[in-house]
Amino acid sequence: MGSNMNYESVMKLALERGFYFPSCEVYSDAQAGFWEYGPSGVGLKNKFLELWRRELIRRDGMLEIDGSQIMSKSVFEASGHLGNFADPIIRCTKCHSTFRADRTIAEITKIEIPESAELEEFDSAISQNNIKCPKCKGDFENTKNFNMMFRVGIGPEEEEAYLRPETCQSIFVDFPRLFKTMRGKLPLGIAQVGKSFRNEIAPRQSLLRLREFYQAEIEVFCNPAKLDEMDRFPEIQDTVIRVQTDSEPVPMTCKEAVKSGVIPNKFVAYYLGILTEFYEKTGIDITKSRFRKLGDKEKAFYAEVAFDFEVETTIGWLELVACNYRSDYDLSNHAKKSNEKFEVMDNDEKVLPHVFEISMGIDRSLYTILEHSLRDDREHDRIVLSLKPYLSPVNVGILSLVKKDGLKEKADEIFLNVKRKCDAFLDHSGAIGRRYRRLDEIGSPFAITIDHQTLEDQTVTIRKRDSMEQSRINISDLDSVISSSISFP
């Protein structure tokens, strides 16, 4: 039974079942592009990150750091963000509304101009196609660049600083200290999970284009002369990845991808392989994924080779991860600007490491997991969120059939025994069928019901989410149910 739900179904679930909802929604000055995770969303996110740590960070012996979100001006002068990280915007001379030039042109004329194009290209498309303000039909001013970083002022003198637009800059700036104190050896992966901030002109589609969003970024520092010396390559050489260089994604093993030259070296192929294995375990339908090789105009300004990991959803292909070979762009710029040494020793050779980046959008990944897991089970008149048990915000629901006759107390007692070990949800009230359906929607793989027989023989009914099968088990066997619900593959 495949997924048969769309963006609106996921949104309805998110709002009604505490996955996510708009920030500051009671106020009229709430700004677009800011969303909150509710309790179900926090549970899913934390477990997703635990899986990410297992499958990428610990598997590969990477280091994880957690740095400041506010960073100094120098960082973004060196990184190029102060100069380059801008959207082309157009402002109406009449009503003063502002739009993104590339999007407005594309919506009206279907002409796709990359956001990194020269400003004159937008201006001439606007005049040639006689494009007017969509709101008031007024004329546009010339296209300008709008820097997407949020500026903040530090201290009473308001020293210039910025909210980071990507988490990786602290990894680059901290690299010399981390390599030295943590006894680094190339290749070395350093990772960070956290918020990044981009002052988008047109945030939209809830978690898909946010102004404040979560990234999980990995920067792997390597010796560029050794990109085909990868001890761990055999671990993933037979893992199938789907690479699209032309019009269609083509499934191939990592080994084949390197041999045929589709992926430039074992080093890059290894990380695309472990990334694929990670996403398979999230429950995303991996046959709907692709690594799409980006053309020169599409790539970020710092990338030498770039593959976007994209997944097909009901609203099109979503970019979940950007995999960029950034070469020594970042370290050499920070070295120049700061006058600090960023070279390290690789055995007896002094190198300025190159960087391969795996930059994951957490919010979009969670949206995709939800969409791929949600189905409308019309036969049984229910919506089911078939999350992998280890990602489910609720591992087990504990329900008393009725509140009276000591069943509430028995359910409380069972709950007390399990609540610190897993995420259990205790529910005493409402029709049992409705309570089951609610647990199905939150993705709880199991429901346990305490009834009158429980008081006699210490058994409970266990109901499985996906099959709806019910059977009786001893209370003493609950621990094994819980471990199968929480243990990672």
Add this chain to the structure above:
Amino acid sequence: MGSNMNYESVMKLALERGFYFPSCEVYSDAQAGFWEYGPSGVGLKNKFLELWRRELIRRDGMLEIDGSQIMSKSVFEASGHLGNFADPIIRCTKCHSTFRADRTIAEITKIEIPESAELEEFDSAISQNNIKCPKCKGDFENTKNFNMMFRVGIGPEEEEAYLRPETCQSIFVDFPRLFKTMRGKLPLGIAQVGKSFRNEIAPRQSLLRLREFYQAEIEVFCNPAKLDEMDRFPEIQDTVIRVQTDSEPVPMTCKEAVKSGVIPNKFVAYYLGILTEFYEKTGIDITKSRFRKLGDKEKAFYAEVAFDFEVETTIGWLELVACNYRSDYDLSNHAKKSNEKFEVMDNDEKVLPHVFEISMGIDRSLYTILEHSLRDDREHDRIVLSLKPYLSPVNVGILSLVKKDGLKEKADEIFLNVKRKCDAFLDHSGAIGRRYRRLDEIGSPFAITIDHQTLEDQTVTIRKRDSMEQSRINISDLDSVISSSISFP
């Protein structure tokens, strides 16, 4: 053997062993008050938060959310932060340096004026005591209020918004939706972990006064008429808490505290009790803690009754948690400003809930855990970080005695088997004694050494951090060592 280390010893450890270090340190425009967690710090923090979830959130059936850090202006108009959240500052007329008025006066004259005093009080203390600029001996301008929130501009029109100065405001603003969709029942705890931001005039002492810092806040919504109806009170009634209303902390059970009137009701006592049990499990010396009742001038502007949870360190008593009874201050202000309904049903009664807050500083808590766990074991010429095993960033070190003779490969094989289950650290090089000492400093409770005998009989040497005892165990018994290292109490 008690702790015999001080602030400087912790700082040295933090810098050398990857617990924390200054942000943007390679740049000269790095701002004070911003620090990064290195790999050891991230490990400790994540495990501290997992313990917090077990002991407070899951234990009590609370909800956890994760909201935006940038919030609308209206939120802070309603919360009072735009009007009240300010530090008194003084600026030198000659060199234009800025200082906090209260601190400067206290440092020079020992006169303690609360930061919430009227501005004239500072001015008269300055003129009466003839206080001059500590830098250039110039005269001061009159005292001003400096709002500690960071302002950001949203979109091209730069709509006014702020980085949150505390995580709890999203909990208040989101309360109506959360109560409804999550089937809330009073009392209901809602929690959030995340970054908060305060534009401190004088950040100092690394993690102790930051401009960007981590909070774990819990807001318990309750019916103010039922503060002595607390079903779960018996769970903690015999837990000893140390309450200071006068000059000395007095140990007493939660039951005694309520009976004697030191704590106003069972509701507040329950949360002080579970908070104490949590901190006991972090390894902080709980006999050095106190709940200090705040006087009227010391309390935050929204608090009706307030207890600070403080712990004694080598640099004095540190406030780790503020426990504030905020009454309906927040909900009634947000209701008024937004015109939304914040009342909920408690059985058949409509109530505007009161709020009891447990506002924890994560960074300060981690500092205190480090200081209380660190000791100088001079007898054995080592520094030992005796963290609780479940909080240690490294659960087990895996060391090959030498690299050759197949010992490296055997160690790699053992590492491969355990690395996803726990935080293992693989180390092949350096004198074995130095490698043990390094693991002692990171707090790893166990080290496993692979030597020539391992290849013959499949045993390894296990060394315990605290006792330095060594013994041989079978490789097949490693799993039980690991589970004892990672399992929470």
